[in-house]
Amino acid sequence: MAAKRESTFVNMLSTLLVITLVAAFTLGSVYNLTKEPIALAKQKKLEEAIRMVLPEFERLEAIKIKSDREEDSLQFFVAYQADTVIGVAINTFSNKGFSGEVRIMVSFAPDGTIYNTSVLDHKETPGLGDKMQKNKSDWSNQFNGMNPVSYRLKVVKDGGDVDAITAATISSRAFTDAVQHAYDTFLTYQKEN
């Protein structure tokens, strides 16, 4: 077996230099190889979420609308079919969740009726708050086809029309709040157009 190299300054420096160079080169090439698939996967995920909440569309236009209560603006995806707007999907969120942010995609028909909803990201309790996901329960379907003009976006306990998930009132409140957030911004958007 070859003798181990001494721990002299030059040896240590050269060793670390070689190792970090090799590592940097490897990572750089792997990054280049995976850059496209990663971007594609992200794009696909977003598109799937949009397609889930909107009817068939020909063209999609992404815009940002300043929300009236948060610093950040919300991302709008306006769907066109032969140059008429057939719906707007909004990437919205609420910070009132049981364990932080609840991010959902809500879509409205041009008259303000809620078309569909889909959960993008949340950290709610598995088995309770996660019933807001479509694949866990059909709780969120109660929003579909409702118009917030007459449909009060609050859980029943707070004097609204939304039936809360059993034992997960806070999560239901956050979901409802996110829809309200999207609706408020949607009204601002309609005023401007």
Add this chain to the structure above:
Amino acid sequence: MNQIQNLTKGFIKENPVLAQLLGLCPTLGVTTSAFNGLGMGLATTFVLVSSNLVVSLVKNFIPDKVRIPSFIVIIASFVTVVELVMQGFVPALFDQLGLFIPLIVVNCIVLGRAEAFASKNTVASSVIDGLGMGLGFSMALTILGALREILGSGALFGFKFIPGEMILVFVLAPGAFIGLGYLIALTRKLNK
């Protein structure tokens, strides 16, 4: 020590999780389902085998005083490769494990095997050691994940075979501790 023993010692006798109690953070964190446990286990196995291979190859080249930083750079490179590849080609798995993949770098098993085994043994033994330890780790995580998935959601590998609601606590953090405790007790009984 023959190579078969070298491979199988990681399964039960020196199982990294259940006997050496190493790498408990990913063990407790990701094992909400058998699939997540298996995915994390295999990702760690890949890193373990690769880092053991490289460390045993360059062990004579690296001066003693800088061996730990060198090992960490090697391990971190492999982890980042796993992370990028997973993000690009299996995004569904990455969504579940994303948070925990970078933590493989600081998983004691990987550095532990590099320091305790690969830096002192031949290339062949090091690769086999990494493979055995990685498979032992995967086994422990898959069993714990399966246990929690069955008790917590009545399913296995996503296939729901018990209808209705199950014991929610097993999907949550306390369930990981309870399940791990009993698995460790069982391993100690088998090792007696």
Add this chain to the structure above:
Amino acid sequence: MQQLTISGSPHIHGEESVKKIMYSVVYALIPAVLISIYFFGWDAARVLLTSVIACLFFEWVIQKYLIKGSLTINDGSAVVAGILLAFNVPANLPVPIIIIGALVTIGIAKMSFGGLGKNPFNPALVGRVFLLISFPAQMTTWPVPRPLFAKAVTDAITGPTPLGLVKESLDAGKRLPEIMADPSMPDYIDRLTGNMAGSLGEMSYIALILGGLYLIIKKVIDWQLPVSIILTVFVFAAIFHWIDPMYYVEPSFHLFSGGLMLGAIFMATDMVTSPMNMWGRILYGIAIGLLTIIIRIWGAYPEGISFAILIMNAFTPLINRGFKPRRFGKIVN
């Protein structure tokens, strides 16, 4: 060769035995058992019977086939754990869930650690918290009492507990005078006798205090620990109430709601999991009271005494290190 038992002096034999202590706890629980059966009828009897029988069964099976030690099923500790577990759940809890609770109480919290005397956490509370986290919907659906001989039977089967009502209404932006006027808020007489929604055995404060007095007279528990818990809760609740009476309920409301009395008298005083020295016990009691108030006011759950006791159970060995009982015969300067 025969084994000889050797033990250090003094050789005076105490009158107490595990069995005697456990059965006096059972006697002390009888008034509360009767009251719960009066208010919840057949449901209460069903929960109590299931829980006690399941606890006894699991104790016997594990002792006989897994630990293979001498059978301790007669010492009454499984009966006490069974009754206390039943006291900590709603009366309409389905039987399979009670059985899971009993398995956790006896199997995980007690036998896994080696049986009676070796468990670091109060078994019945571990069972309750396990069920609370696992079955939140079932564990927080409280049946409204339907006294056995009452004529009027309303259809309102479930209702909120006073603590839950306060927490939820405060979260919804209401203030206390409005909440207290809510028709589902029971008055003080109902709260003292136990005529309100809640866990099976936590509500009848008169029955629980009677049982506690019996245990104190029989010297099974000392008075310092329950009193230090109750006093701490009272003092801190009073401070907060004084700061903002619109938001923080009055101190007596905290004393006579939720599981405070049950916890302070029967759960925190568990000999195995509480500190040995008197000053240690008082410190332990103060910490439990403080944690209870903190969880009730700021926590996610409306009731906090079970979490408070379990958290302090974990500190018991540390408290025991800090407050060592004086060695017999040691000269104090």
